[in-house]
Amino acid sequence: MRVVIMSDEIGWHTRQLQAALRARGAVGRCVDLADCNIDTTAAWHGLVIPGYGRELPDAVLVRGIAGGSFEQVTKRLGVLHALRELGVPVYNDARAIERSVDKSMTSLLLHAARIPAPATWATESAAQARRIAMRETAAGHALVLKPLFGSQGKNLQLVGEVDGVHHPMPDIDARYAGLAYLQRFVPPxxxxxxxxxxxxxxxxxxxxxxxxxxxxxxxxxxxxxxxxxxxxxxxxxxxxxxxxxxxxxxxxxxxxxxxxxxxxxxxxxxxxxxxxxxxxxxxFNIARAIVDDLLDRKLAQARRFTQQSLPPERRA
Known part of the structure; x- marks a missing residue:
């Protein structure tokens, strides 16, 4: 079995996944999504995955997607969407990644599923963001302003009063791409x-x-x-x-x-x-659990679906 590990960095995580794949008799090849292309003249499927020629991998494990322009990231996610539509198991697939990268969508889906989460607002209006902050402050709550696509705790900022210190609302146009994603602060x-x-x-x-x-x-x-x-x-x-x-x-x-x-x-x-x-x-060996679930559940499901889609005479 040949599994692509999509990652923009080669390091501890990719080595852990490759070792877990080897233990299962599979080969994990690291590929940067930025190096994957669309070429409808290259193969029947229209994708170019480095190291695979005209073929496709048996499965894809997404470990990292490099940042870039909106257009670049759209193409990279498009490759993952295409692989899924071509029947290649993608773990996590592009749809799931899009839901989690966009914090406002995460909040909406958690709310719809009745999963407890801090009260959340997302607005493109700086005036509305200030009104939300004033209303929350009057009710005794502070807020956390987060980048919509942020990670690793970068560029988080308190808004409102915490421990007697007032934190003003910053300029969202200058620092937050014109969008205020606000969550009610949960004090320690x-x-x-x-x-x-x-x-x-x-x-x-x-x-x-x-x-x-x-x-x-x-x-x-x-x-x-x-x-x-x-x-x-x-x-x-x-x-x-x-x-x-x-x-x-x-x-x-x-x-x-x-x-x-x-x-x-x-x-x-x-x-x-x-x-x-x-x-x-x-x-607990996390990489092993991920690989086992990919191979035993995700890949097995895809193969069953493929078999069911074939005419009876071609089924294994």
Missing amino acids: MASPGFDWRVMVVGRRAVTAMRRVSAHWIHNVAQGARCEPAELAPALAQLAEGAAQALDMDYAGVDLIAAASGPKIQVLEVNGVAAWQGLQRVTG
């Missing part, structure tokens, strides 16, 4: 504060950790400390529900304890989740 319930990262594979929560930080941002990339955490039933149920709401094969789900409202709330759902920090504090 302990010092230092923490949240949970739960890994969901095959729609089943498999392991968890606490991300602990004296700062209100708990991302590992921003200096948070990883600690082992019990995968309590309440955490597992919410994480699995969030992954199912976005129709994801695997996901890193971030959750936080809240003093008011639902006791545990989903902050974000990551469709191309990193797990190096989590792997350091758990004995």
Whole structure:
């Protein structure tokens, strides 16, 4: 079996996945989606995947998509869409990645599925964003302003009053591409504060950790400390529900304890989740679980569908 690992970086994660694939008798080849092209003269399927000539891989595992212009990212996601339509299992597929990368869509889908999450607003109007902040401040709430497509806790900003300090609304045109994505701030319930990262594979929560930080941002990339955490039933149920709401094969789900409202709330759902920090504090082999689910469930489903689509005389 030949599996493409779509990634813009070769490193720890890709090595983990390649080792897990080798253990299953499969070969994992790393390919950057930026190097994949559309060429309707090259092969019947119209795609050019480096290293595959006129053929297609047996499966695709998406580990990373490089940033770029709107047009570049659209083409890269288009390649993933095309692979899925051509019958190649893509894990996670482009639709799931689009749902999770767009935080406003994530919020809408969680809301529709009745998954507890902080109150959320997304608006292109700076005046409306200021009115939301004023109304929330009057009600005793602060907000977190996030880039719609951000990751790793970068460029998050408090808005409103926190611990006696007022944080004004910044210029969204200059720093946030003209869009305010606002979530109600969930104050820490302990010092230092923490949240949970739960890994969901095959729609089943498999392991968890606490991300602990004296700062209100708990991302590992921003200096948070990883600690082992019990995968309590309440955490597992919410994480699995969030992954199912976005129709994801695997996901890193971030959750936080809240003093008011639902006791545990989903902050974000990551469709191309990193797990190096989590792997350091758990004995569960995450890469192996991802590969097993890809081969045993996703690829097996695709092969059954292909067999059913063939005329009886051509079925194996």
